Amino acid sequence: MGRGDAAAHAVSERLRSLPSVERLAARLEAPHALAVAAAREAIEARREEVRAGAEGEVDLLERARAALSGAELPSLRRVLNATGVIVHTNLGRAPLPGAARDALAAVAEGYANLELDLASGARGSRQAHVEGLLRELTGAEAALAVNNGAAAVLLAAAALAGDGRAIVVSRGQLVEIGGSFRIPEVVAQSGARLVEVGTTNRTRLADYERALAGGDVAAILRVHPSNFRTVGFVEQVEIETLCGLGPPVIDDVGSGALAAGVAALRDEPPVRRSVLAGAGLVCFSGDKLLGGPQAGLLVGRAPAVERARAHPLARAVRIDKLALAALEATLRLYRDPERARREIPVLRMLDAPEPELAARAGRLREAIERAGGAAEPIRASAKVGGGALPLLELEGPVVAVEPGRDGVDALAARLRAGEPAVVGRVQDGRLLLDPRTLTDDEAEAAGAAVAAALAADAGDG
Incomplete structure (x- = not known):
């Protein structure tokens, strides 16, 4: 027998010496299906090692027990x-404040008045739990919460221009918002038609005015370039001027800066400024600089919010009760700016x-x-x-x-x-x-x- 044949024979013998899956599983104290899976994992791993030339002995039972312990751990963990x-x-964005964790746990424990008006006993709206707070904190006429920031922009575009009409946007704001999701693709999915104006570094008022002169413009979209900055020879049209052009403005301000007195936030567009300028819909996230749960928030003029609320997509992207409980608790903290800075982890x-x-x-x-x-x-x-x-x-x-x-x-x-x-x-x-x-x-x-x-x-x- 040649050297190569001898080596192959030795590998074959070591593989044959491995116990069967059922035999190893029988030695584990676990439900049969879990024991079989752990045993199979340990044996398959050892087979690969032997085929790669590993020698010596290993404790397969201990390996199977380790696999079993690993299988019992939750996949999503602290x-x-x-x-x-x-x-x-990658780590879940904003950690929740204590008040939000408590509110979430209380609602998760059993039933909740998600869509029940406790005073009258009649069916209510889940939006009632946060709409008043959002109006109070931003100065908006109306507000709506959905399940994430991208959904807020999608719903806004669909509600105001989803019938194939035009949305005007600066070429400098055709951003990619993470995970390869790009603003042009989001707008296309809404059913609106995108009209690009200006250039990547300079867009003037006259660019918007020329687009509006063509007619059939349902909305103007302004997108804050939250994940990059263009510096140098640049020009953009401020939100107040855009709101004076006529069509409703969808202002995607991104991260949701509501806090007062935090120096680090000075370069983020304040939500309240866009509302006061008269934007039809201001969209921002709940789980970034706001410091709450994953959510997409739309605040602004009552007619625009009502169109978003009535759109079929609103049902598909609605916020769930756990996120809603955490969001309400987080927003309540903003009523006291000092308390918000102290208790909201992101601000702290x-x-x-x-x-x-x-x-x-x-x-x-x-x-x-x-x-x-x-x-x-x-x-x-x-x-x-x-x-x-x-x-x-x-x-x-x-x-x-x-x-x-x-x-x-x-x-x-x-x-x-x-x-x-x-x-x-x-x-x-x-x-x-x-x-x-x-x-x-x-x-x-x-x-x-x-x-x-x-x-x-x-x-x-």
Whole structure:
């Protein structure tokens, strides 16, 4: 038998020595279907290792138990965000304030008066729970909440121009809003016809006026370029001037800046300004700078809002009761601007003072060093994220962790696999943990998780 034949024979023998799925599953304390799935996963993984040349023995039962434990974990679970990206889309965007979490839990516990008027006993509207608050906070005549920001723009375009009539938009505002969703495609799906005016960097009042002279213009769309900025030789028409041209204006302001007194938000278009200018529909998100749940909000003139409310798409994109409960609670906080800045996590992170961040970074570093890890405080910049304020850099203290023998990618993977999972950012071969996007309790938990991951790395050696 040649050397190659002998090696192939050895691999075949090792494969034949593996137990059957049923035999391994019978040794697991779990419902039969779960036990079989875990056993099959462990055996298939070992088969691949043997085919790749692995030798020696492994504990298949322990591997199957680990697979079983993993299967029992929820797929969607808590993550400690140490990236410094405040509105992190991959991590669920805005963390909810305590009042919103409490409201959501209360409604989730049983039934709720979602569409019941408790005073009269008659059927009510789910919009009644937030419309008054939105009118109060923005100065709008009417308001409507749907399930996300893109849906708000789609509904606005469909309601005002979905019968094939024209919507005029500047070429500089034909943006991509994430996930490859582009404004021209959203408008096309609404049934409206897009009329582009101006250029990518300069659009003048005369450009809009020429388009309107052609007739059959149902609306003007203004889109805030929230995830990029054009600088230099640029010109745009302000919202007040657009609203004076005649057709209703759909103003997509993006992230939903409602807060007063937050310096970081000075470059975001205020919702109230667009409403006061007379925009027919102002569209913005609930889970970005507003700091609430995923939602799309439309506020503005009563006739335009009523057309959106009556459109068939409104049913398809309506907001659910859990998001509605969290949204109402978040909006109530805005009635007291100081309380909003204190209790809405996104606003608190944007406005976090240096001493608070330094103290939290210190606790992170101490927890890591107590376990024998190496970490040092450095300066770095956090970002808003979520397609908002792309030029804003929030400088502050962060903790740079030396990753140990296995390297930074292995440390990051260990932390992502933990409970709770911890996500930081990798820079120059070290793991950076930014205290801006952690609470005090989360910083303690993140420090303990990093310490445990470093200790496990050292123990493996």
